[in-house]
Amino acid sequence: MTCHVQVQIQKELEDTREELNNIRALKSSKLLSEEGEKKLKLLDKQRSCYEKQLKRLEQLRLSQAKYRKTKKLKLKRLIEKHPDAAVAHNLAAYDQTGQPSIEDRGQKRLFEVIIEIASRGAAADPFRSSNLISPCITLDKLTERLKERGFVLSRSATYLRLIPRRSNSIEGKRHVRTVPIRLIKANNDQHKKHDDQYVATNTINHLKTLAGSFGNDAVFFLSQDDKARVPIGLPAARKQAPLLMHLDYKVTLPDHDFVLAPGHKLIPSVYAACVINQRKEVSYSGPTYITIRSGKHDSSTAETHHHDFSLLFDSKEFESVMKINGQCKPIVIICVDGGPDENPPYAKTLAGGIDLFKKYQLDCLFVASNCPGRSAFNMVERRMAPLSNQLAGLILPHDYFGTHLDDNGNTLDEQLEIRNFKRAGECLAEVWNELTIDSYPVACRYIEPIDTKDSSSLLNPNTLDLNWLQIHVRQSQYLLQIIKCNDLKCCTKWQTSYSKVIPQRFLPPPFPFKVSSDGISVADINDKDGRFVDLYQRLQLDNILPMINVPYDYNCPSVQNELQKRTCPLCCLYHPSAAAMKRHKRLHSSKYLKQQKVIIAKIEKKVQVTDDNDRESDKDSEDDNIPENKTNIKAGAPLIENIFDFLASDFIEF
Known part of the structure; x- marks a missing residue:
């Protein structure tokens, strides 16, 4: 021939x-x-x-x-x-004409191995119309795993063994012998644009610059978000990320695709610590902590996030990134997705942040969020894909201790239902506890529901001290700042040099600047030549601003019509919402001032009574320790509350 x-x-x-x-x-x-x-x-x-x-x-x-x-x-x-x-050695005589294929050259199990690799860590078909499995694996990863199994073939040869995207194309006709696996593109890679996206991004960039400047020893950078609710009694994962493979493979699945009963889902809250690398940049790597709550008996609120922060502080996985000398790092930066449970302008978020600030004696606490439709850029989103990969093909039990539902899906035994939810959450925690992301551990635990009456009283914004808020807090549309003051009678001594780096204590509002023949000037919001600068350039250009006491949201296009309404005419303090402005107006009312005077008088009286009792009880011991040549302390002498203030020179201005 x-x-x-x-x-x-x-x-x-x-x-x-x-x-x-x-x-x-x-x-x-x-x-x-x-x-x-x-x-x-x-x-x-x-x-x-x-x-x-x-x-x-x-x-x-x-x-x-x-x-x-x-x-x-x-x-x-x-x-x-x-x-x-x-x-x-898979030796066989080839009696047909032509060049033998890869499968006929000692690699007969190629198709079986491809199916085996693609089946691991797989989820059910998103539409539940066929027995399909969707593992998170790329073509390069599949080729690499095949080579680890001893198969010798190229990337293109591997792709020719898969179902083509379009079988009627010229390239699709080359796929002759295939396995029922198809590569598809992700369908959720489009992000919405928002008018405030540049301001919000510049705010987060300022925080990253600040974190990189102070380093790991002083900054704890946390990114948090709630993952999609995980159903109970159904395959936990339905859609995987970036590149997916669908496999028509026989598996045993439930004969229904609907939720067993309302609320039969688990709420995972993911907390991702971001380590600052050697280049002084906030990286996407770090330990991960996940709290799981019942979707029927509990919810994700500002109270739950406030409670979870203490769990992070006590966990061993976060000890190296969150603590320094056994104490919480003085600067804490939290990036959230801007949901209703953790948005910076909300009162519950403010109350929770103040409680954390006082409890851990922080220098600074920042809570920042991106604008709506841009939460995918939150750094915790990088941890979601590995977590979803572990959920593929997983069915959490809903009746481990016995069924708690009747035929209509109604709850028969509430206590049994709580126990079944707890068991399902513990099963999910066991799966995620075995995972490591970027060589960092993942810690996960189930949180039992608490009484809503008790939890509602933990964070009450109506009990906040308005005078304290005016000095220590600045709220805006996408940023919450709680900063320590320089008064040692109010706050403890600074642990970092933040007050020297940022003399005005609060971060400057983002402003676009442009370069023209006149030099550097402030650009208008709609000016296409305007560019936002980094933190330290913004501090240097502060003198160029045309006004003082500028609200942080001055360049947010979405709140331009609300700036004047949200700014106090007496103290020029900006507030992110009408409710916050209404709460602040109480500070200037005569009734509130009278109440504060009464409270201060009561506190001073209690302090004086306590000092008198302590002085009388310790009088004998003090007399024994007083030297003979020391004069007696006269009644009514001023009390030294801080030795550093007493020894400081009168010519030094604080």
Whole structure:
């Protein structure tokens, strides 16, 4: 059997011979010119070359055929003589014509191994219309795992074994022998645009710059978000991320795709610590802590996030990134997704932040969020895909201690229902506790529901001290700042040099700047040439601003019509909402001032009574310790509350 090269050369040889015959006919009639003579010689040489090539190809064909025949005979004798070795090394005689495929060259289990790899960590079909499995695995990862199994094939050869995206295309027709696996694109990679996206992004960039400047020893950077609720009694994962593979594979699944009963889901709250790397940048890597709550008996609120922060502080996984010398790091930065349970302008978020600020004696506490539709850029989102991968094919039990539902899905035994929810949450926690993300551990635990009456009184914004808020707190649309003051009677001593780096204590509002012939100037909101700058450039350009006491949301397009309404006319303090502005107006009312005077008077009286009792009880011991040459302390002498203030020079301005 001749090859296609021989056929091609044979055709060219016939064309050359035909042309030679025509030229020789002209020569016999003595009509051939000099150019014809030259062409005749050239064609004669070309004919001779073609004949030699054909002869060589024919000899090569015969020798290769003889070699293959001899090889088949030797292989057949070897298989007959050593059948066990042939089975161990996948040796088999190939009797068909043409080049054998990869599967026929000692890699017969290729299809089975591809299905096996794709089946691991898989989820059910999103539409539940067929028995499909969707594992989170890319084509490169599949090729790498096949090579680890001993299969020798390229990336393109692996792709040709999968179902093409379009079978009627030219490329799709090359997929002849395939397994029921198809690569698809992610359908949730489009992000909405928002008018405030540049201001919110610049705010988060300022916080990252601040964190990188102070480093890991002083800053704890936390990113938090609630993962999609995990159903109980159904496959936990339905959609996976970036590149997916659908596999038509027989599995045992429930015969329904609806929720067993209302609220039969678990709420995972994910807390991702972000470590500052050696380049002084906030990285996406760090330990992960997950709290799981019942979707029916509990919820995700500001109180739950406030409670979870104490769990992070007590966990061993977060000890290296959250503590320094056994205490919480003085600067805490929290990035949230801007949901109703953790949005910076909300009163419950403010109350929870103040409680954490006082409890852990922080220098600064920042809570920042991105604008709506841009929460996918929150750094905790990078941890969601590995968590979803572990959920693939997982069905959490809903009746571990016995069913608590009737045929209509109504609850028969509430206590049994709580126990079943707890068991399902513990099963999910066991799965995630075995996971490591970027070589960092993942800690997960189930949180039992608490009484809503007790939890509602934990964070009450109506009990906040308005005077304290005016000095220590600044709220805006996408940022909450709680900063320590310089008064040692109010706050403890600074643990960091933050007050020297940011002399005004609070972060400056984002402003766009542009460069023109006049130099650097402030750009308008709608000016396309305006660019937001980093934190330290913004501090240097503070003198260029046309006004003082600028609200932080001054350049937020979505709140331009509300700036004047939300700014106090007496103290020029900006508030992110009408409710916050209404709460602040109480500070300037005469009734509130009278109440504060009464409270201060009561506190001073209690302090004075306590000091008198302590002075009388310790009088004898103090007299024994007083030196003879020391004068007696007169009644009514001023009390030294802080030794540093007493020893400080009167010429130093604080």
